[in-house]
Amino acid sequence: MDWKAVSPYNPKLDLKDCYLYDTTLRDGEQTPGVCFAGDQKLEIAKKLDELKIKQIEAGFPIVSENERKAIKSITGEGLNAQILALSRVLKEDIDKAIECDVDGIITFIATSPMHLKYKLHKNLDEVEEMGMKAVEYAKDHGLFVAFSAEDATRTPLEDIIRIHKNAEEHGADRVHIADTLGCATPQAMYHICSELSKHLKKAHIGVHCHNDFGFAVINSIYGLIGGAKAVSTTVNGIGERAGNAAIEEIAMALKVLYDHDMGLNTEILTEISKLVENYSKIKIPENKPLVGEMVFYHESGIHVDAVLENPLTYEPFLPEKIGQKRKIILGKHSGCRAVAHRLQELGLEASRDELWEIVKKTKETREDGTEISDEVFKNIAEKIIK
Template sequence: MKWKEVCPYNPKLNLRDAYIYDTTLRDGEQTPGVCFTKEQKLNIARKLDELGIKQIEAGFPAVSKKEREIVKCISNEGLNAKILALSRALKDDIDKALNCDVDGIITFIATSPLHLKYKLHKSIDEVEEMGMNAVEYAKDHGLFVAFSAEDATRTPIEDLIRIHKNAEEHGADRVHIADTVGAGTPQSIYYICSELSKNLKKAHIGVHCHNDFGFAVINSIYGLLGGAKAVSTTVNGIGERAGNASLEELVMALMVLYDVDMELNISVIKELSKMVEEYSNMPVPVNKPIVGDRVFYHESGIHVDAVLENPLTYEPFLPEKIGQKREIVLGKHSGCKAVESKLKEMGIEVSRDKLWEIVKKVKETREGGEYIDDKTFKKIVNELLINNRQ
């Protein structure tokens, strides 16, 4: 059974050319305390490529010599994905990226009044000129160029439109709305992207959303609704402060809820999540959407009864599709069908009366503070069956 057969009112969007540029290896690594090794970055890049991500932002070459070596190694790995690098709107940064053999760059400069006054100490005209010089220089060297207005959601809309039109005229292939501190709302992101799409002729619009208010994924979707084509993500939503738009949440929301097929190999999503969890040393909450270890676990008797008949009664999609698994957990909320299912796994048949005794004992044991794992369940069953024979 397909999702659209279960939920016939899900909207159909014309987003077939939408794509992801993943920044796990750059913005994800900027999570305080995270530092991937060369082999770890390569493994993540390979797995992102296996997933089918179109563009991978491999790093920030200006950071260090080691970073440049790693970015260059990823660029020469022969992946299907295009490899991008981050650079400030500086010639030296772009030269460092060029020496890494990348396919393109994301060059950025802040545009909000707050950043202009307290960080750059420059006027909007000065930073606009710096940005355009960077775009032009990179294009002259044959790179794919995305121009990113940092802190775009706190920049006056008239400035955003003018600067991004200017970037397009200087050859930018894509322009980014960077919601740098997650201050955008779905409505504001939609508005900015829709206004930009009215004013741009060829350049794609990309959205780069942070999760400070928990809006990163929905803001990214509203960016697409407003006319954006590209979305920035990180695996497990890692990144500075509260992180970035979660790759797995965005992909599955678009696929399941909006019927947008991005032609990705989603079977590797859980494996990719586990890899990044291990390398970043950032534990994924067990209830994290999509990839949490327990998001397809069921205990409540009402739920379990229905899931055993048809999993889609209490699951938005089948966990096997992304490498996840379903578990029936026994506890105080368990009913007969859950216990009966567990008994069948063990190859044990009992009478109806004995089944009720086991269910009662399971509830009592859990309420007594003991977790009902397989070992505990077997102990309960054996004790009751032995007592019944005596």
């Protein structure tokens, strides 16, 4: 049996050299109310490294001394992933990042007319000059440099091309299209990335998508289709406002639906999801795609009958591939096959008439408001089986 079941209409993408860089420890931590302790940051970083993420954005060094200590503990761990830090286009920010022994920085400044007028009170030429000086300064210190145009998806395309082409000429290794408000459509992200890619010679394009309209994952994928090489992610999709592109959704959508394996150790996705859930204190909905507690649970009799024959009838891939587990739930929709399966698991034998009676009583019990735990089910069965 194969491990996945997908639509024959899905395209196979040629995404050579594409990779993910994770910002759980920076943008994820900027979720209101989230504050990772230093040892928690280190543990998450180590787990991201085990996941085989190429780059980890470990934090924002200028924020505090404790932030710098946490980042330095990560850079001192000898992880395989490159460790990046965020900095504004300011020398003092870059110097603080250098003090943390990071491999590179993501330096950013806003470029949209809205941000220029109401936040920065500068024109684009002034902002561009600040950005180029920052890129040049960081490159002079031997860093990997990604230049990010904040609010890029509300910036005129000619300005996006101009400033990112200039960043490449000043040594930027990667330039970012930041959908800061999550207001781009997949078609817009594709168009921006495809047009920008025509004007760059070697710098990679990265996409950093927010989820305000629920488009972060699909926008990221359309960015890749348009020519981007890197995607910014967070575990569980945490981040400011509605969050960022969820790493588990990006990784598995590409692997399962688009037949492109990013080379990640996906079997620990659920483990790292629960780790971040615990430390962030942001509860994962039980039906959250892929890593939710109940997404591989089955109750409906029609579904259960088929799943017991072949799980791929009602599962897009085998749950073990991301460290999940399948579970047959008993309730008002359960049929004989599910009940017989649970009886067998509990080591109980019932005649056909007894089985029908157990099914009937199970349905009635659930409709009366009682959840069918193993203990409840066992009590039902033992009262009926003679």
